[in-house]
Every structure is written in structure tokens, then in C-alpha cells.
Amino acid sequence: MTAAKRVRLDPEVRREQLLQLGVEMLATRTLDELSIDLLSEEAGISRGLLFHYFKNKQEFHRAVVQRAAANLIERTEPDRALDPMPRLMLSLEHYIDYVIANYRGYIALVRGAASGDAALREIFDQTRDALTLRITAHLAAFGARDTPAVRLLARGWLAMAEEVVLAWVPDPHISKEELLRILAAALPALLATSHG
Template sequence: MAKANGETKRIRLSPDERRQQLITLGVRLLGERALEEISVSDIAEQAGISRGLLFHYFPTMQDFQLAVVAHANAQLLHRVRPDDSLELFDQLRDSIERYIDYVSENRQSYLALLRGPASASPDLMQLVDQTRLAIVEMILAQMPIPAQDDDRPRLVLAVRGWIAFVEEITLSWLRAETITREQLVDLLVESLLTLSLALNPALGAALRA
């Protein structure tokens, strides 16, 4: 609501609402720039608060960065969650397509988080690794393999390796799109299918069915 003198009236928020507002602003800026390029001044100005008030909700800038990355990672996991209405192969392809779309929309932050100065932070990398493991578990949960199968540790290790492959290929593609998006999706899908067939022929056959 605007005041008579043209100034914008600040909206009073509860502590939880204000904290969530700051995180949301950080995630939005993360789509435009690297994490380390988001300043206290940027957040304070857009939230309509003083610089000092940010630290009332987050003791340090790193605490704020961790909260922003955790929220962004949750968004990524939501975007790539398999669609149970699809057949197994279509679930895989659909999730990979949505992964590529998400990182394309957040290109700068994705590149910076995995290869920029932020990648030197053990706390930030722990969040990233937790997200990788969540994706591994998400993939294995869709596969026709019992949770207590003796071969599961080997499959977990292999899929974690595939995630690293996906990240490296995607990072290279984001820097220079030498192939089309569809060709990239085909490459990532086929790589998992080939790996699955080598690990477990029955699993590979189920994915290709």
C-alpha cells in the first residue's frame, strides 16, 4: 500500500514469514547470478529491510547461503520427482528432461555451485551431496528391485557414479551447447540404460520395456 507522500508502506510479517521471504528472494536471485554474488544489500533492498535485520534471521551470510541452497535443492528434487502415471522408461526420460530444464533455467547458479568458489565450502557441498543421494534413492525406488536386495549397495554406488556423469556432461553442455537438448536427453537416458543392463540384465530389460 502506498503512502500519500509516495513512499511504499512496509508490510509487517511474522518472523517465520520474513525468514521465508528472505530465502525466497535469495533463491530468485540465485537463478540470475552465482551464490557468492548475492550481497546483503541486494536482499535487504528487495525485502525492504535494513542490512542488519537480515542477520537477525541468519547469524552469518553463510547461514543465509545454506538456507537458500537447501531451498533450491528442494525445488530441484520436486521438479525431477518421477511421474508414477508413466511407464518406467518414460518416467526416466521425463525426469531427465525436467532436470535439464531446471538447470538451464538456473544456469549461472548451477555452474557456480558445482565449479565456482561455493564448491570449496564443505557445508554447501554436504547439501549438494545430500541432494545427489536423494536422487539416487528416488531412481532406485522406481526400479523393480527389493529394498533389501543383496545387490543394492552395488547399484547405489553405480547410480551415484551415473549422477556424477550427468553433472559433468550437463556442465559441459551449459558452457557450450554443442548438441541439442533432445540429443543431450538421449545421451543421458541411454547411458543409464546401458549401465543398468551391464549391472543387472533383468533391470536393464525392465527399463527398456
């Protein structure tokens, strides 16, 4: 380690850097593989100093997962300047790109490798709630009223998109364009069933 790397940083800035590093490391690892030892090695600082920023491994994992969830929500933010269908397609494309870039960490989160921890489960549930609320906020664009059935369908569409993209990434039998098209078409098709 060079002296240049050992520059003293503001603790908030340092914690933020470590968190960002944790999120990057999680992209290609499961939570179990994201140990304090590995973070310490990658960050080039001692375990002791790490515990100055994160009380323990659990707190570090929670902070990393919270940040990863916030990133996902931010990157898939719909662009209100676009018409409903292109808006949905662009948001979906960002979601697919996110899952491709963060596959291992994301599959571990969604499939619940971390779910022994109630605080982590809470983060996943809140993320799904936030995404469901966002979809319902855009539903008027698809001519759907905000009813309990529509909310259930919006939540179901999210679970469907998650499952389909996770199955597609390692085994892409259709093009990304077709994947985008069927997932985007699925939302208005599902919403239309609530009128019946």
C-alpha cells in the same frame, strides 16, 4: 520505498520471502556474488533487519542452498503414473530445464565454489545421496536388482548427467531432444553392465 511495501508481516512469512528471493537471485549469480548488501537492496529492507532473519551471511547462504536443493529434488520427482522410460525422460527434462533456468548458481554449487564451507558440502552430498536413493527406488522398473554395483552405477549416472548437462547448456552442439535421449538411454545401458 512506499508505505504499502512496509506492511508488517509474520516473521516466518517474511523469512520465507527472503529465502525465496535468495534462491531467485542465486539463479543468475554465484554464492560469492549473493551478498547480504545485495539481498537487502533487492528486498528493500535494512541490513540490520535482515540479520533478524539470518544470523549471518553463512547462515543465509546455507538456507538458500538447502532450499535450492529441495526445489531441484521436488521439480525432478518422477511421475509414477508413467512407464519407466517416459518417467525417466520427463524427470530428466525437468532437470535440464532447472539447470538452464539456474545455470550460474547451479554451476557454482556443483563445481564447488562454495565448498570451503563444510555445511554446504554436506548439503550437496545429501542431495546427491537423496537422488541416488530415488534412482535405486525406480530401478526395478528397468529390471535391475539393488546391488552395490548398481548403486555405484546409479551414482555414476547422476554425476554423468550433471557433467553432460553443465557442458551442454553454454555450448549446445546437439538438440535438447538428443541430449534427453542419450542421457535417458545411458541409465539402462549402464545398469546392464552390472549383470556381466
